[in-house]
Amino acid sequence: MRTLENLDRLCIHTITTKPWPIETAVERYAAAGVAGITVWSDALDGRDPAKIGRLIRDAGLSTVSLCRGGFFPSAEKERREEAIRANERMIDDAAALGAPLIVLVCGAEPRIGLAESRRQIVDGLARILPRAEEAGVRLAVEPLHPLYADTRSAVNTMESANTICEELNHPALGVAVDIYHVWWDPHLKDEIMRTGRGERIFAFHTCDWKYPLVDPLNDRGLMGEGCAPIREIRGWCEESGFTGMHEVEIFSDRYWSMNQDEYLKKIVAAYREYA
Amino acid sequence: MRTLENLDRLCIHTITTKPWPIETAVERYAAAGVAGITVWSDALDGRDPAKIGRLIRDAGLSTVSLCRGGFFPSAEKERREEAIRANERMIDDAAALGAPLIVLVCGAEPRIGLAESRRQIVDGLARILPRAEEAGVRLAVEPLHPLYADTRSAVNTMESANTICEELNHPALGVAVDIYHVWWDPHLKDEIMRTGRGERIFAFHTCDWKYPLVDPLNDRGLMGEGCAPIREIRGWCEESGFTGMHEVEIFSDRYWSMNQDEYLKKIVAAYREYA
Numbered sequence: 001m002r003t004l005e006n007l008d009r010l011c012i013h014t015i016t017t018k019p020w021p022i023e024t025a026v027e028r029y030a031a032a033g034v035a036g037i038t039v040w041s042d043a044l045d046g047r048d049p050a051k052i053g054r055l056i057r058d059a060g061l062s063t064v065s066l067c068r069g070g071f072f073p074s075a076e077k078e079r080r081e082e083a084i085r086a087n088e089r090m091i092d093d094a095a096a097l098g099a100p101l102i103v104l105v106c107g108a109e110p111r112i113g114l115a116e117s118r119r120q121i122v123d124g125l126a127r128i129l130p131r132a133e134e135a136g137v138r139l140a141v142e143p144l145h146p147l148y149a150d151t152r153s154a155v156n157t158m159e160s161a162n163t164i165c166e167e168l169n170h171p172a173l174g175v176a177v178d179i180y181h182v183w184w185d186p187h188l189k190d191e192i193m194r195t196g197r198g199e200r201i202f203a204f205h206t207c208d209w210k211y212p213l214v215d216p217l218n219d220r221g222l223m224g225e226g227c228a229p230i231r232e233i234r235g236w237c238e239e240s241g242f243t244g245m246h247e248v249e250i251f252s253d254r255y256w257s258m259n260q261d262e263y264l265k266k267i268v269a270a271y272r273e274y275a
Numbered sequence: 276m277r278t279l280e281n282l283d284r285l286c287i288h289t290i291t292t293k294p295w296p297i298e299t300a301v302e303r304y305a306a307a308g309v310a311g312i313t314v315w316s317d318a319l320d321g322r323d324p325a326k327i328g329r330l331i332r333d334a335g336l337s338t339v340s341l342c343r344g345g346f347f348p349s350a351e352k353e354r355r356e357e358a359i360r361a362n363e364r365m366i367d368d369a370a371a372l373g374a375p376l377i378v379l380v381c382g383a384e385p386r387i388g389l390a391e392s393r394r395q396i397v398d399g400l401a402r403i404l405p406r407a408e409e410a411g412v413r414l415a416v417e418p419l420h421p422l423y424a425d426t427r428s429a430v431n432t433m434e435s436a437n438t439i440c441e442e443l444n445h446p447a448l449g450v451a452v453d454i455y456h457v458w459w460d461p462h463l464k465d466e467i468m469r470t471g472r473g474e475r476i477f478a479f480h481t482c483d484w485k486y487p488l489v490d491p492l493n494d495r496g497l498m499g500e501g502c503a504p505i506r507e508i509r510g511w512c513e514e515s516g517f518t519g520m521h522e523v524e525i526f527s528d529r530y531w532s533m534n535q536d537e538y539l540k541k542i543v544a545a546y547r548e549y550a
Contacts, residue, residue: 110486110502114459147422149459150486150502156459184389184424184431211385211425213491227385227425 004246010271011036011064011245013205014043017260022052030059032264036245038064039097041090053098064245065140065203066094070104072124073117073154080120083107087128095135101202102132103140103176108154117154118164125168133172140202141165142176145184147216158182158191165200174202177237178249180220183209183228192236201242205249206230206275218251222266224274234275246275279521285546286311286339286520288480289318292535297327305334307539311520313339314372316365328373339520340415340478341369345379347399348392348429355395358382362403370410376477377407378415378451383429392429393439400443408447415477416440417451420459422491433457433466440475449477452512453524455495458484458503467511476517480524481505481550493526497541499549509550521550 022043106121144153208226297318381396419428483501
């Protein structure tokens with residue numbers, strides 16, 4: 001496996017350095033030699049996506065994706081229709097921003113159960129795929145850790161994500177592999193290989209699984225701080241043909257509360273040593 | 276599916292009412308009409324297991340199992356040998372207590388990874404099974420939620436537990452189905468059926484998955500408080516032939532801090548309405 005001396009595949013999610021407004025994130029990422037940025041919707045609040053897209057390009061960064069669409073299931077039809085419209089608006093935002101990809105947290109509705117939530121996810125994807133294709137934006141289903149099966153996603157394994165992709169069989173639909181969510185899965189390697197020479201892996205998110213976990217949401221670790229087999233999983237993705245960016249996506253109250261310039265240095269160092 | 280008007284299959288884990296010493300738990304469970312008790316090792320601290328066993332029988336309760344053995348993997352051989360000895364002592368305790376079953380939290384060693392942890396689990400089980408058989412004590416592998424794959428168990432799905440049972444193929448080895456750990460799994464029904472007419476399901480633990488989860492360890496819900504499909508999963512177990520107790524196992528800082536007599540009433544009411 002290639003080592004990561006240079007940063008030409010390092011991307012950072014704006015949520016990782018949440019205290020920074022996106023303008024600051026773009027400037028600091030570029031100054032640090034980071035190659036790509038994934039933009040979270042909240043970072044666009046009150047801003048023109050096209051203008052932010054130009055800012056990113058002018059700084060020499062690639063826009064890797066827009067996070068995060070999805071949240072399709074609901075017990076009420078009207079809410080499901082609202083979700084479709086929200087996803088369509090996000091496709092327009094991605095196109096304006098110049099993001100080639102939207103990452104989807106597919107949603108789960110505890111009142112209807114996981115099986116019905118999964119059906120509604122497939123229906124929702126089928127509804128928005130034509131608009132995505134027309135806009136030149138791809139969609140990645142991100143399986144979320146089973147910890148989030150209550151309200152965030154009824155797609156909790158790579159196998160489920162692959163099955164949805166095969167069912168819908170659309171060139172604009174693929175998967176996002178996020179180490180935090182999938183590291184524990186004994187079928188992970190097989191399911192990464194099942195994606196077919198990397199053609200279906202649209203995104204690769206990295207971080208680490210810290211232990212003991214003190215918060216179910218915002219206690220992710222920097223690479224090297226936990227027990228996820230980060231390099232092994234990256235190796236499988238590359239073996240399957242994936243050639244995209246390595247995106248650092250970390251929700252962490254601990255890191256959000258520290259000086260973000262110092263944190264960015266730690267991210268780059270951890271990326272070089274452990275990613 | 277039969278409803279649960281009476282309590283002849285209700286068992287409670289001593290950990291559920293942790294503030295009570297076991298003598299109090301036995302007295303109050305029996306007074307409430309509860310049929311069974313699962314004893315956690317900490318409840319035996321400083322006590323003679325045989326004497327506690329008599330206390331339980333005299334109160335008219337069944338001892339369903341002793342919780343919890345396991346924790347086989349380690350990076351050091353000597354620690355693995357210590358784990359074998361600890362499990363053998365627990366088998367002796369179970370026999371003295373009159374518990375026909377030990378539930379196993381199999382362990383995980385983050386320094387060696389999940390695949391090697393799983394191999395060491397199989398090795399450890401193979402080592403202790405003869406002693407268990409000799410003592411007339413059965414062993415149940417309990418798959419733990421992937422949330423606990425870091426340090427508690429490298430067996431995180433019913434499929435993994437079934438595979439281990441098939442590999443070792445020993446009549447004293449089976450599985451424990453715990454709703455908290457497995458409710459999210461899209462293959463759960465198939466894997467419960469795979470156990471073969473209930474012959475391999477040695478225990479069934481119930482509670483609920485609350486959301487939002489505020490603590491990864493001690494925020495389990497009473498039946499009816501969350502989104503786990505409790506009755507559906509119980510139905511699958513019964514459909515597969517399981518005829519054992521329904522064991523209420525709840526770790527909850529919230530409930531441990533309340534009056535335990537009031538809590539016991541809530542458990543019985545929740546069991547009747549939602550289990």
